[in-house]
Amino acid sequence: MLNRPCRTAAIHDLSGFGRCSLSVILPVLSVMGIQVVPLPTAVLSTHTGGFQDVVLRDLSDFLEPSLAQYQKESIDFECVYTGFMSSESQIDHACLFVKSFPKALIVVDPVMGDQGKRYRTYSASMCARMKDLVRTANIITPNVTEASILLDEPYSTVPWTSQQCRTKLLKLSELGPEMVVITGVQLADLTMNNVGYDRRTNSFWRVPCSYVPVNYPGTGDLFCSILVGAYLNGDSLPIAMDRATCFLEMAIKRTFSYGTDPRYGVSFEPVLAWLSEEPYLDHYESL
Ligand code: PXL
Secondary structure, three states: OOOOOOEEEEEOOEEEEOOOOHHHHHHHHHHOOOEEEEOOOEEEEEOOOOOOOOOEEEOOOOHHHHHHHHHHOOOOOOEEEEOOOOOHHHHHHHHHHHHOOOOOEEEEOOOOEEOOEEOOOOOHHHHHHHHHHHHOOOEEOOEHHHHHHHOOOOOOOOOEOHHHHHHHHHHHHHOOOOEEEEEEEEEOOOOEEEEEEEOOOOEEEEEEEOOOOOOOOOHHHHHHHHHHHHHHOOOOHHHHHHHHHHHHHHHHHHHHHHOOOHHHOOOOHHHHHHHHOOOOOOOOEEO
16 A cells, blocks of 8 residues: 555646646646656647747756656656657657656557647657657557557548457557557547557447537647546546546537637636546446
């Protein structure tokens, strides 16, 4: 038994305006009772999704010496959770960091792009390097674009059959992670879903969600941080997916109803407290 809250190292960027990465990961995990130790990969004035003249300070020289200090101070982590990276060398440092905590749950959100496009700051060689980080993970949470990049497949908006979806989940798991969740998957029955695979039980899951015709940056970070918190608190994979999906549906519908500029992100603050409740969750299905 731990005599303190579960501790997670969060290796992500800190974007000031726009509600993504550490700006949402910190409040989400804190309200779920998890201690977050932020290790910023870069500091940005806003996220890069549609703003001009973004100010970016790369922190590629930060992770390695921070790890050295933690090791000297015997600071340990139950989970290491990585996201947006700002250079190839930083991805190598993140691999080293992860390998230094062999007992920790390793969650890699392979942040690289969305809607069929790489984010502005991601080169093809950085994406290739992200595969090395994915190989070290227990859980990965790509969106459809990132799944295509990891599988070296062309991105397409054609809905997937359940069989195609299971094959993609399996192939991603063969890279290393025993749990794979792909977010924002349109299936052939024209439903939107978050889908998952757990190799330990060879089970495939889907959680359907309602479609909202706006794309808000940061939804992947909200989803993955809730999944991490829920899993660390003892949820099974499908229930953790269910919890994250329900929260996002609630927060996105609320945001959409106000017609706010999508670049401003999801107004999650008014519904944040829901994450400290114990709702009944039964939306998941077998895939
Ligand atoms: O939510 C993904 C993300 C993280 N970090 C930065 C981003 C984005 C998406 O646009 O720009 C800096």
